[in-house]
Amino acid sequence: MAIFNRYFTVLFRLKTKWISLLLVIQTVASFAMTFFNFNNGHVYINRHIFSNFFTLWLAIFIVQAWLFTAIFYLTTCFQNERVSGNQTWRLIPIDDKKFYFDNILSSFAALLFFVILEIICTLILSVVTFTFDSQFHNSLIEMFADIGRHLQQVDLEIMFNFFGALMMVILCAFFGYFIISFLNYSSRALLDYLPQALSKAYFRIIAVLVIILVAWLAIKASIGLQIISFPFRFMIGETTGTNDDLAIALLLMLIINILFWFFDTILFSKFFEAREGK
Template sequence: MQLSTKIFKMLFKDKFKTVNWFFMVQLLAATAMTLPSPEMIFNNLAAIFLFLSFVFDALYLIFSSLRSEKLNSNQTWRLIPVNDRQFYLANILSSLMSYIYFGIIQIITYLALIVLQDITSNFILQDIKTLGNIIKDVGVAETIGFLALIVLIGLTFYLPVSLIDFSGEAIGDFLPTNSGKFMINLIRIIILVIICWIGFQVFIHLVWPIIERESFREIALNLGEYLPGNLTAFLITDIILLVTNLLLITKAVEAEPNK
């Protein structure tokens, strides 16, 4: 257990540095995009930074998930005297924690930019009162549930990538050598299509109703309407994917020296 904790800390430290680089690039990009209108720099910077947060979150999820998969099959890491299940959990959890850390520093930075914007426009007291009313109306339980939903959504992105990689390797071991590589790629494409279809259905039936709300306040005040269903759906999906991946990496996936 102590060894797996050390592995988690080592992996998270490396991913922590990567997150900082992503954050710096995002902040520099947002600043550069405000240069054409320096007289409204704080107003534009907060809005642009918020927009880029969605873009950079997606980019980081893609980058970190692919990087995590290389570690899962890396022979050097897999030679560490810890079982494959513990290593996979340490790898996935360190990726998830880095994703959460990225979101936290984005939120803090956005709020800081909003404060600067309000100071320059004399609206800070009004905005603080509005935020306080929203938190009061929503409630602590719903706020915690919403944050948990964001974490589960991030985990739902990492796990299918592992499933595609592991299942392709596992099934490929039972195929002829000549056609093995082609069949592995074909199987991975089929699984990817299935996962995308499931993701699309989740988006249409669970996520889109949230987006249709007219304002953040309306979303916040209606958390109780969609939150339980979303939490349940993503939690069940994550558990199924996690258990499947743990079985595959333990029983059917071998480390490769050049991966």
């Protein structure tokens, strides 16, 4: 366990090395877009709604937060595969299955850390906007008053939906890690252990099956999107009664994640060989 924790810390530091740079780029980019809109009109945004510089900056920063979170998530996916294929990392004294889980878990922890920093930056900018924009000041007070009234209507069903939505987001994040690793490990294993023509044929079959699975998940995503959007609907007074759908969606996603985690650990420990210079 000590070795697991030690390498988790090392991997976490490796994957969070560029967080400060991403946040600086996001802050500068959002500030530049706000500045150009207010001074040169290069960016068209409704001035009636965003009449204050800081309000517009906050709005652009929040929109860009989603983009930069997605970018950071993709970088952690890339780092997962880079670490997995690194010959030096594979020589560390730890079981392959534990190392794989260490790698995935450190990526998710880095993603969670990035999201927390995004929230902190948003809150700081919100406080500044709250101080300098009277319209935003009044609107925010009214919004919290509405939330306070709606909190009186909270019951077990609403709490289940809220925390279920968070679990769905977490499971989707892990699913992305698992499916990318599966495609990487399976393709490398087929190319290494089968004749070239045969390996390409098998890889195409696997790709088709994965596409079918993703398409099926996309069809079911309407339920997931309704569930994930629940906190926002709750803030404006709407509720949802999709407990059964949420439970089924969570169970299916959990089973799929467990299956891909099982396949990935087998492929990683038995068939995936690291290469020098990766």
